Amino acid sequence: MAAAIGALTLRATRAGLYDRLTSGVEGVDATTYPVLSGLDRIGPATATRLAEAIGMDRTVTTRYATRLQEAGLIARRPDPSDARATRLALTADGERAVLALRDAMQSFLAEEMATWPPGEAATFALHLERLTEALAYPDTSRTS
Amino acid sequence: MAAAIGALTLRATRAGLYDRLTSGVEGVDATTYPVLSGLDRIGPATATRLAEAIGMDRTVTTRYATRLQEAGLIARRPDPSDARATRLALTADGERAVLALRDAMQSFLAEEMATWPPGEAATFALHLERLTEALAYPDTSRTS
DNA sequence: TATTGTTATACTCTATAACTATA
DNA sequence: TATAGTTATAGAGTATAACAATA
Secondary structure (H helix, E strand, O other), rough: OHHHHHHOOOHHHHHHHHHHHHHOOOOOOOHHHHHHHHHHHOOEEEEEEEEEHHOHHHHHHHHHHHHHHOOEEEEEEOOOOOOOOOOOOOOOOHHHHHHHHHHHHHHHHHHHOOOOOOHHHHHHHHHHHHHHHHHHOOOOOOOO | HHHHHHHHHHHHHHHHHHHHOOOOOOOOOOOOHHHHHHHHHHHHHEEEHHHHHHOHHHHHHHHHHHHHHHHEEEEEEEEEOOOOEEEEEEOOOHHHHHHHHHHHHHHHHHHHOOOHHHHHHHHHHHHHHHHHHHHHHHOOOOOO
16 A cells, blocks of 8 residues: 555656646646646635645745636736735636546546445545545644 | 545645655655665666666666665665676665655554554555556556 | 666756735 | 735756667
8 A cells, every 4th residue: 555655646657647637738737737726626816825725835826827827727816805915716718627627537537436336436535535634734633 | 536636646745745754764755765665665676677667767766776875775786697787776774764664654554544444444555556556557458 | 789877968846035015 | 014926046856868888
């Protein structure tokens, strides 16, 4: 299992996965993918809030956001309640891109899990989520 | 589940995991870890064969191998059967480092899985392995 | 001519710090 | 003074090409 985690987090494996996922979507690659999908997940937000949500640095987030903006997938609008802030939001093209990416991921997972006994997929997903959380937030004590 | 995979492969998550794993072991970091553990897994081997085994480029493998050699964790010896080749092998310190890393990983996993129902861990590990394999080798048809 | 190991080069990603504008 | 956004700079990682030695 440690080997599986090692392989899963290996550069080549990740690169292969995200290259396949994003190959059909113009303007998105393995680096900008988290920004796009994160923005879809939490909705329109400032760069700082988005950066926190996806575990990325503010500076990296804003730079990749610029790339996505140049590709026409997200838009910047001034925040009405704070003149310092800028609200990031998906454009119509951006939402289409998110849908395409989600479809690609889900079709891959569905194909992979087709042979699993019913119910195991749900259990697996739950475990994977918890394990990932434990990895991402090691300090959070899990005494549930 | 897609979100969990996304989070798991996110840079920050990986970096956090490997930083914690390798923090107690001198000379190993997130980049040299695959080389060290791969060499332990397949045994003494040439750089080319090791590179194939861990899904890394030859040039990267040999450079990181040099780092590990400088740290005293692996050794280079001429291949008796081929004067072009160099055999990489763990030193005694290298084997100790591998053990320490494995202990760190297993203690983390054990802690995390302590609350899981018996048997689920094994099922989970099996699924994770298959999923990872599918990600790493997309062309291999899985008609088993 | 092909392969092994290695080094050199350029490119991308990441992190730190600095800058501007506003609170 | 602090915060949001952004840009600049430097460092680390990666990939491609090139090299010498041997098959």
